[in-house]
Structures are given as C-alpha cells and as structure tokens.
Amino acid sequence: MLQDNFGRRFYYLRLSVTDICNYRCNYCLPEGIGCGRSLEGENPLSVAEVGTLVRAFASLGTEKVRLTGGEPSLRKDLVPMLEAVRASDKIRRLAITTNGYRLPSQIDDWHRAGLDQVNVSIDSLDPAQFRHITGHDRLDKALAGLDRALALGVDTKVNAVLMRKYNLAELDNFLAWIRETPVTLRFIELMRTGDNHEFFASNHVSGSDIETLLLREGWEQVIRTRDAGPAREYFHEDYAGRIGLITPYGKDFCASCNRLRISAQGKLHLCLFADQGFDMREIIAAGDSDALAAHIRELIVDKTAGHQLHEGFTGATRNLAMLGG
Template structure:
C-alpha cells in the first residue's frame, strides 16, 4: 500500500490528460487557454503511457482513477483512455471531471467504455451568469447531458466554485435544484493560485459559513468512503441530492489526504500546491510500470504534512487548469 510518512494512504489518482481547456472561467483562465505557453503541453501522455501510469498506481493499492484536464473531452482518444484505466487490475472506479461541453453527445460512449462516475463543473444555474463566468452559453446543453447521465444511472457530482460576486446569491437556487435532482452538489472554496490574487481577494467565501448554514437547516454529515475526494458531504431527508463542501482552508484539511496527481506530461505532484512536480516521463515512456511504482513509492515519502495556502503560498500552480483542481 502506498503510504507517506504521516500514515496517509493513497487510494485515489487524479490523472490529467491535457492542460488545454476551451472555457474561460473567470477564476481560472479568464483570458482562455494560451496556445504556445509551453511546447511540452503539446505532448500529453499517450494511451500506452497512461496504461503504464495506471498499472503502476494500481500495483501500489490505488483503487480509483479520475481523468481530468484542462478539459479531458478535448482528447479524441478519451474513450480509449477510459477503457485503459478501467481494465487495469485493482482499479475499482474510473471517473471524469468535465466542463460538460461534450457531455450530451459523448456520455453514452464514456459509459460503454467503463465510466463509473461523473463530475461536471457548473458554477451557476442562471444561463446569463453561467456565460459570464465561463465565456460560453452552454448551460442548458450541459444540464441535458447531466439528465442523460442520470438516465444511465451514472453517479453524478456537480462542482460549483463559491464566488462572492458571481454566484453566492444563487445559493438557494442551487438548493432548490438539489431538492429534486439526485446529484451531489459540491461547493468548492475558491483557492488562491499564482494568477488570481486580486480575484481571490474579492471573491473568496469561507466554506465553514456554508457548513454552519447547512447544519442549522437540518443537513447531516455522511461518512466518506476511503477512495472519496476531499468533500464533506451532507444529506437531508427532504432532498433528492446531497451537498458537499470542499474547504481547503479549513483546519486539518490535509490530514485525510488520500490522493496524488499526475500531470498530462508525466510529472507526479504530491500536492496541488507543491513547489513543483517530479518528472517521471522517461520511466513512463519506457513502459516499465514496476520501475515507475518504485519511483512513486520513494517520492511519496517526501510529501509534506500540509499545503501552505493560508500563508499565501501557491507553489507552481498558476491556474487550476494545470492539474484539474
């Protein structure tokens, strides 16, 4: 089992398959993806290399793989990537985080390939506000895609970044939606990155304020599975869906960390806000998953106890599209 020096075990790999994103979310890529920022970004891990990565992590006890971006659906071989992850011995669950741009047209193919879980980013349920945040008038199309995923019985989570000036006033609208829609809606605290200092200062909302509101309204926290993400999840008997809170600024947030990240170029990131990734591309390209597993095991021993977000340290993370958040 993959374990660090603080006794944390890592059942969950977040694997970025591209840095490119076609949305222009105001908290992440307000100017859109900048082509040519890095030549390396034009050379993401191939299907064969993803197979090596997933088999290495699976041999170390990882049970869940989430394909992220950028926007993973921009990969024309995404179906093959899902199949590759699903077929690795020991992997119980394959998930995707997407902006939903291609969801309605592709979700059936993703399910046939072995997709077990879906996360969709929707930062507003108001079409005009959604367009203002993302740069795209696609909300209704994305909601139809979610409806189709639910028809296919795919467990679906919806991610909404809390933004004081853009969607906080919609909180009750979100609750009304969850009352009749069987999704897990996760509110994510806006995180400081290298590119969003001023935006963070004017838009950060403490997740603890939302937690207190939920508890006062009869919501109760539910137990997390061992390969679950970092969200505290809450249920209410009168609601079809659930509410999750991801609060990276909360006390002891990192104590239950169970996930590692691999960039689209084969760099292992021990934390989203680490100083830099550990370049493992050469070993990945060799196709030797056992050698890669040993490198991963050795690297994890150097994982810090916690990020330093509260001190304003964001490491190498310029924006959340780099590693899928």
Template sequence: MLKDNYGRRFYYLRLSVTDICNFRCNYCLPDGYQCGESIAREKPLSVAEVNTVVRAFASLGTEKVRFTGGEPSLRKDLVQLIETAVNVDGIRRVAITTNGYRLASQIDAWQRAGLDQLNVSVDSLDPQRFRAITGHDKLANVLRGIDRALELGVSTKVNSVLLREHNLAGFEQFLDWVKVTPVSLRFIELMRTGDNRDFFASNHVAGRDIEKWLLHTGWELLPRGRDAGPAKEYTHPDYIGRIGLIMPYSRDFCAGCNRLRMSAQGALHLCLFAEAGIDLRSAIASGDHRDLAALIRSAVCGKSAGHQLDRGFTGATRNLAMLGG
C-alpha cells in the same frame, strides 16, 4: 500500500490528460487557454503511457482513477483512456471531471467504455451568470448532459466554485435544484493560485459559514469512503440530492489526503500546490510499471504535511487548468 511519512494512504489518482481547456472561467483562465504556453512542452501521455501509469498506481493499492484536465473531452482518444483504466486489475472506479461542453454528445460512449463516476462543473444555474463566469452560453447543453448521465446510471457530482461577486446570490437556486435532482452538489472554496490574487481577495467565501447553515437546517454529515475526494457530504430527508463542501482553508484539511496527481506530461505532483512536479516521463515511456511504482513509492516519502494555502503559498500552480484542481 502507498503510504507517506504521516501515515496517509493513497487510494486515489487524479490523472490530467491535457492542460488545454475550451472555457474561459473568470477564476481560472479569464483570458482563455494560451496556446503559446505549451509550444515547447512534451505531448500529453499516450494511451499506452496512461496504461503504464495506472498499472503502477494500482500495484501500490490505488483503487480509483479520475481523468482531469484542462478539459478531458478535448482528447479524441478519451474512450480508449477510459477503457484502459477500467481494464487494470485493482481499479474499482474510473471517473472524469469535465466542464460539460461535450457531455450530452459523449456521455453514452463514456458509459459504454466503463465510466462509473462523473463530475461536472456548473458554477451557476442562471444562464446569464453561467455565461459571465465561463465565457460560454452552454448551460442548457450542460444540464442536458447531466440528465443523460443520470438516465444511464452514472454517479454524478456537480462542482460549483463559490464566488462572492458572481454566484453566491444563486445559492437558493442550487438548493431548489438539489431538492429534485439526484446529484451531489459540491461547493468549493475558491483557491488562490499564481494568477488570481486580486480575484481571490474579492471573491473568496469561507465554506464553514455554509457548513454551519447546513447543520442548523437539518443536514447530516455522511461517512467518507477511503477513495472519496476531499468533500464533506451532507444529506437531508427532504432532498433527493446531497450537498458537499470542499474547504481547503479549513483546519486539518490535509490530514485526510488520500490522492496524488499526475500532469498530462507525466510529472508526479504530491500536492496541487507543490513547488514543482517530479518528472517521471522517461520511466513512464519505458513501459515498466514496476520500476515506475518504485519511483512513485520513493517520491511519496517527500510529501509535506500540508499545502500552506492559509499562508498565501501557491507553489507552482499558476491556474487550476494546468493540473485539474
């Protein structure tokens, strides 16, 4: 079992398959993806290399793989990537985080390939606010994709970054939607990165205030699965959907960490806000998942106790697209 020096076990791999994104979210890539940033970088991991990575992690007890980006649907071979992960012994769940731009047209193929969990970013249910946040007038299309995923039986979660000046006023609209829609809607505290200091200062909302409101109005905390993400999920008898809160600035947030990250170029990140990734590309390219597993096991011993976001430390994370949040 993959375990660090603090006794935390890692059942969950977040694997970026591209750092390219086609949205211009104001809290992440307000100027859009800059092609020049990656000209000198290696190509993203191939399907065969992803297979090696997933087999290595599975041999260490990892049970869940989530493909992230950037935007994963920009990979033309995403279906093959899903199939590759699904067919690795020991992997129980394969998920994708997407901005939903291509969801309506591609979810059927993803589901046939074996996808069983989907996270979709929806930062507002108001079309004008959605466009202002993301740079795209695509809310209706994204919602159609979510409806189709639910029809297909794909477990669906919706991510919404809390933004004081841009979507907090739409909180009631989100609640009305969850009342009749069987999704888990997770509100995420805005995290400070290398590129968003001023934006963070004016838009950060503490999730604990929403948590207090949920508990006061009859929502109940659900048990957390061992391969679950960091959200605290709540249920209410009057709502079909659930509410989740991801609060990286809360006390002891890192104590329950169960996930590791790998960049699209094959660097292992022990934390989203680590100072740098550990380059494993050559070991991945060799195709020997046992040797790779040994390197991963050794590297995990160096994982720190916490991310130190509360001290303003952002590590090497310039923006969330570079590693998938």
C-alpha cells in the same frame, strides 16, 4: 500500500490528460486557451503511457482514478484512455471531471467504456451568469448531459466554485434544484493560484458559513469511504440530492489527504500546490510499471504535511487547468 511519512495512504489518483481548456472561466483562465498551455508544451501522455501509469498505481493500492484537465473531452482518444484505465481489475472506480461542453454527445461512449462517475462543473444555474463566468452560453448543454448521465445510472456530481460576486447569491436556487435532482452538489472554496491573486481577494468565501447553515437546517454528514475525494458530504431526508463542501482553507484539511496527481506531461505532483512536479516521463515511456511503482515509492517521502495556502503559498500552480484542481 502507498503511504507517506505522516501515515496517509493513497487510494486515489487524479490524472490530467490535457492542460488545454476551451472555457474562459474568470477564476481560472479568463484569457482563454493560450493561458492553459503547459510551459513544456502540450505533448500529453499517450493511451499506452496512461496504461503503464495506472498499472503502477494499482499495484500500490490505488482504487480510484479520475481523469481531469484542462478539459478531458478535448482528447480525441479519450474513450480508449478510459478503456485503458478500466482494464486494470484493481481499479474499482473510474471518474472524470468535465465542463460539460461535449457531455450530451459523449456520455454514452464514456459509459460504455466503463465510466462510473462524472463531475460536471456548473458554477451558476442562471444562463446569463453562467456565460459571464465561463465565456460560453452552454448551460443548457451541460444540464442536458447531466440528465443523460443520470439516466444511464452514472454517479453524477456537480462542482460549483464559490464566488462572492458571482454565485453566492444563488445558494437558495441551488438548494431548490437539488431538492428534486439526485446529484451531489459540491461547493468548492475558491483557491488562490499564481494567476488569480486579485480575483481571489475579492471573491473568496469560506465554506464553513455554508456548513453552519446546513447543520442548522437538519443536514447530516455522510460517512466517507477511503477512496473518497476531499468533500465532506451531507444529506437531508427532504432532498433528492446531496451537498458536498470542499474547504481547503479549513482546519486539518490535509490530514485526510488520500490522493496524488499526475500532470498531462507525466509529472508527479504530491500536492496541488507543491512547488514542483517530479518528471517521470522517461520511466513511464519505458513501459515498466514495476520500475515506475518503485520510483513512486521513493518520491512519496517528499510529500509535506500541508499545502501552506494560508500563508499565500501557491507553489507551481499558475491556474487550476494545469492539474484539474
């Protein structure tokens, strides 16, 4: 079992397959796709390299793999990549995070490839506001893809980044929506990155305020599984859906960390806001998953106790498209 110096065990791998995104979200890449290109150039991991990575992490106890971006659906070989992850019988859960742009046309293929869970980024249920936030008039497509995922039996979650000026006023609309829609709606605190200092200062909202509201209205917390993500989830008997809260600025957020990240170019990031990634591309390309696993064990000792976001430290993370947030 992969374990760091603080006793934390890592069951969950977030694997970026591209750092390119076709949206222009105001909190991430407001200037568009050019800002999302890696300083090293795109040159993403191949399907074979992803297979080597997954075998190595599976041998270390990883049970859940999430493909992230950028936008994963921009990869033409995404289905073979999903199949490569699914080929490991030790991986119990295969997930993907997407902006939903191509979801209606691709979710069936992803499901056939073995996808268990999809997270769709929908920061507003108002079409005009959605367009303002993302730069695209595609809310209807994202919702259609979400409906199809539910019809296929795929565990479906919705990610909404909380922003004071853009969607905080929609809280009641979001709650009304999940009264009838069986998804987990995850409100994510806006995080400061290298590129969004001013936007963060004017739009950050604490998730604790929403948590107080939920508890007052009779919502109850769901017991976490060991491969669960960072969200604290809540359920209510009157609602078909659930609420999740991801509060990186909350007390002891890092104490329950169970996930590691790999960039699209094969760097191991021990934290989303680490000051560097460890380049493993050469050893990954060699195809020896046992040697790779041994190398990962050596690197895990450098994982720190916390992310230092409270001190304004953002590490190497210029924007969230780099590592999928």
